[in-house]
Amino acid sequence: MKLSDQIVQFPGWSSHQQNLCRVRTFLGASNAVVALVTDLSNIHPGQSITNAIEQVHSTLINRGIVLPGTALIEHYEEVNYGEPTFDLVSFTESGSPSWRSLSLEQAMEILQCTLAELKAQTLSVPRLAEEIDRMSSAIDPFAKSPWLESPEVVNRRSDIQASMVSKKDIQALVDRGATERELQSLLKRDLSLFGELYSSPHEHYIAFSEFPLAEGFVDFTLFTSTSRMEIVLIEIKGADFFLVNDDAYGEFAQSVNRAAGQIRRRVGDIYRDLNSFRKQAHKIRARAEAGEKIHGAFLGPQCPLGVDPNKDITIRTVVVGGRTRNDLVESRKRHDFEHGVSPPIKIESWDTWLRKLRRQ
Structure with a gap:
């Protein structure tokens, strides 16, 4: 009892x-x-x-x-x-x-x-x-409150939010079939877009535009993660075509295939001398974290990243371009493509890319 x-x-x-x-x-x-x-x-x-x-x-x-x-x-x-x-x-x-x-x-x-x-x-x-x-x-009246962040993190987040390009503005550009150059011009104004989508953990990132690689450059690049650095290479194409051709073969549009081939070659160059690339990437990261605007460096709220320059790095790749015509068919095709090439390349239409943005 x-x-x-x-x-x-x-x-x-x-x-x-x-x-x-x-x-x-x-x-x-x-x-x-x-x-x-x-x-x-x-x-x-x-x-x-x-x-x-x-x-x-x-x-x-x-x-x-x-x-x-x-x-x-x-x-x-x-x-x-x-x-x-x-x-x-x-x-x-x-x-x-x-x-x-x-x-x-x-x-x-x-x-x-x-x-x-x-x-x-x-x-x-x-x-x-x-x-x-x-x-x-x-x-303790604040026992269940979130951990207090440093003033530097709070101020950086506030600065980023004040200058954000809205999802509505990007959507308007995509809806009217903007060219690659027009989209690049808008995205370069706010590299936090790529941090929002690809940083892990959230807000731990440094974004770059026109990042030099081998004999060329990648449109946008993101350094992210903690402990072991992850590098995301991003190529974009216009919104003035459909992602998948409307014919019996149903292949990706030529410009998307071309971008995928280009980024595959860039990754091949990296893997042929991965150790040298890792060292160079960490030098660029350190310069960016020190405040240098190298390659348009844009720091997320949670910087420095705290990654270990002696650890291996992970390379990921993304191609964004074209409009969605049939979401179900294209979803399967994108999945098959990503799992059918090595290293894998993530393919996005502008419609699927915009759906993932959390901002308004």
Whole structure:
């Protein structure tokens, strides 16, 4: 039989750290009072009850919730469809704890409670959920707030947003069948477009325009990622044709095939001397991060990237061009093409490219 059910605040190892747990007392077998202590560290960030069981135990005694010698069961609720766990905690005369694992059935027997009592999540009880929220806020009113970013990141993001080219402006240009040159001119005004689509993690990028490579250059290039740098090479074509020809063969338009061939040759040049390219790319990255406008360098909010110049790099390629005529047919063709060439080349029409933009 359950006697009480409450949220209890207890101190951590540090005097400044305060934690929460749920404590239920039951009149268990042989009419002995047993306390079930439920961990809430996944709800209220703090120390787990296992790591602070001595503090939990002393808090319960000092507040008169249990008497010395009361049996204590340590409980972790189901997480990600896992089973709950139960451990009977015993204390020596000096206060040192030891644990003995219990099955769900054994815990029910000791507590003399129902299965529903032990399977129900704490947050499913409105009274307890409200109490956790109130007590968490009293401990730290900003505990659940996002991590405060540096002023440099906030200011850079604000500057980028203030100068963004809108999706509406690009769409208008595409809808009227703009040429490659017209689209390039617009995209060069806001290289954050490529960071928005291809950076990983989000906002960790440096974008370049007319990036030199071998005997030529790539329209746009993105350096991204952390630890191991990822380089995205992007070729664009106009919106004044359809991506796939309207004939019996259904091949990609000639300009798209030409762009794919061109970028394949560029990648071939890279892989023939990948180590030299990696070193050169990191030199360019370092110069860009130092503030040099090399190759039109455009830094995302989260810079420097924090990549390791000694680690391998990953090369990805994208070709954007033409308009979509039949989305289902073209989707299959783009998928087959991407998986049929090595290294793979991602093909996008302007319609599919615009759909991926998050901005308005």
